Amino acid sequence: MIIQEEQTLIKKFVKKDKQDRYLAFLSKGKTRTKFTNELYHFNDFNWNLFREIPGNENEGQAITLKVKNNKNISTCKVISADPNFDGKVMSVEEAIKNAIGIEGTILIFGDADIVYYEGEAPKSRYISI
Numbered sequence: 001m002i003i004q005e006e007q008t009l010i011k012k013f014v015k016k017d018k019q020d021r022y023l024a025f026l027s028k029g030k031t032r033t034k035f036t037n038e039l040y041h042f043n044d045f046n047w048n049l050f051r052e053i054p055g056n057e058n059e060g061q062a063i064t065l066k067v068k069n070n071k072n073i074s075t076c077k078v079i080s081a082d083p084n085f086d087g088k089v090m091s092v093e094e095a096i097k098n099a100i101g102i103e104g105t106i107l108i109f110g111d112a113d114i115v116y117y118e119g120e121a122p123k124s125r126y127i128s129i
Contacts, residue, residue, distance in 0.1 A: 002023065002026040002027040003077065004111065005077040005108045005110075005111055005112055006026050006077065006108070007023065008108075008112040009106065009108050010022050010023050010026070012049075012112050013045050013046055013049055013115055014044050015044050015045070015046055018044040022035055032086075036079065036086055036104065037104075039079070039104035039105065039106065039117075039119065040103060040104040041119060041120060042117065042119060045126075047126075049129060050115075050127065050128055050129060051126065051127060052123070052125065053126065053127055054123075055122070055123065059100055059101075059127070060097075062127050063100075063107070063127065064092075066109075066114050066127065067092050067109055067114060070109075070110065070114065072110060073109045073110035073114065074091065074092060075091060075092070075110070076089070076090050076091070076092055076095035076099070076107050076108065076109050077089055078090065078095065078105065078106070078107055078108075079105070079106040079108070080099070080102055081103070081104030082104065082105065085098075085102060085105065095109075100116075101118070102118065103120050104118070104119065104120065105117075105118050114127070114128055115128040116128075
């Protein structure tokens with residue numbers, strides 16, 4: 001079953017012509033992996049809403065700085081190709097410590113107030129602006 005943060009992520013950050021498809025995938029346990037398997041090379045974000053995190057910039061610091069500006073954020077929802085992390089809800093600190101660096105992962109902070117995406121290396125780390 002799809003949760004609110006996932007719906008908000010799709011509606012806010014994914015190209016309009018792909019939204020219904022991805023919402024349908026995420027709404028059912030049997031089809032969820034159709035979405036998560038695409039995360040290694042996900043191309044359907046509206047990339048104008050993200051900035052790339054260059055290789056010399058620490059992604060954990062980039063997220064921490066952004067989260068500090070929005071004091072209402074205390075949790076992070078994880079969508080990941082890694083079944084050990086997919087569907088988990090973590091504290092911000094726990095997500096930065098444990099889920100950063102896992103390829104094929106989206107971290108949704110708050111109600112998609114901040115989104116971090118890590119695709120397959122190299123140079124595939126983005127944070128919402």
